Amino acid sequence: xxxxxxxxxxxxxxxxxxxxxxxxxxxxxxxxxxxxxxxxxxxxxxxxxxxxxxxxxxxxxxxxxxxxxxxxxxxxxxxxxxxxxxxxxxxxxxxxxxxxxxxxxxxxxxxxxxxxxxxxxxxxxxxxxxxxxxxxxxxxxxxxxxxxxxxxxxxxxxxxxxxxxxxx
Numbered sequence: 001x002x003x004x005x006x007x008x009x010x011x012x013x014x015x016x017x018x019x020x021x022x023x024x025x026x027x028x029x030x031x032x033x034x035x036x037x038x039x040x041x042x043x044x045x046x047x048x049x050x051x052x053x054x055x056x057x058x059x060x061x062x063x064x065x066x067x068x069x070x071x072x073x074x075x076x077x078x079x080x081x082x083x084x085x086x087x088x089x090x091x092x093x094x095x096x097x098x099x100x101x102x103x104x105x106x107x108x109x110x111x112x113x114x115x116x117x118x119x120x121x122x123x124x125x126x127x128x129x130x131x132x133x134x135x136x137x138x139x140x141x142x143x144x145x146x147x148x149x150x151x152x153x154x155x156x157x158x159x160x161x162x163x164x165x166x167x168x
Contacts, residue, residue, distance in 0.1 A: 028099060033069030033076055040102060040157045049099040050159065051167065052076065054091045062086030065161075067096065082162030095168040100161035106153040112142055 030049040031039075052067030055075065063080045065087040078098055080086055116139050123132040142154040 043102050044104050051097050057087040057089050077158040078161040081160040096164045098161045098164040100159045105156045109152050
């Protein structure tokens with residue numbers, strides 16, 4: 001009888017460990033970048049995996065990279081954390097699956113106004129017209145989002161990346 005009880009306890013413990021592992025794995029949801037950004041507000045502070053293509057890594061510290069989705073119309077900044085010490089410049093062009101915590105930052109209307117003023121000051125400098133036009137378009141998009149959502153701030157999402165896998 002005691003042997004049966006011990007075997008039952010061991011079996012239950014093994015099942016509990018296996019169940020917890022499966023629950024932990026299920027807790028991380030995987031998204032293509034466009035899918036994630038469509039539901040980002042529901043996943044702030046959640047651990048997620050996002051798939052995207054690296055377009056830029058920080059040359060100075062390697063502590064951040066930017067990824068785009070299949071459409072290349074949206075991007076996400078990923079900060080190195082956890083197992084990721086730095087993002088190598090060799091990753092540019094690579095398709096990654098990055099697991100980490102999704103975060104958000106609110107950019108105030110005042111900050112957007114200051115940005116616009118500084119961009120307009122550079123607008124007439126040689127070689128800056130195209131870059132300034134892009135920035136002014138981004139500012140216009142931010143203002144439209146604020147109007148559409150009835151907010152006096154713009155929400156920017158980023159990720160604290162804990163680990164990544166190269167997919168291609």
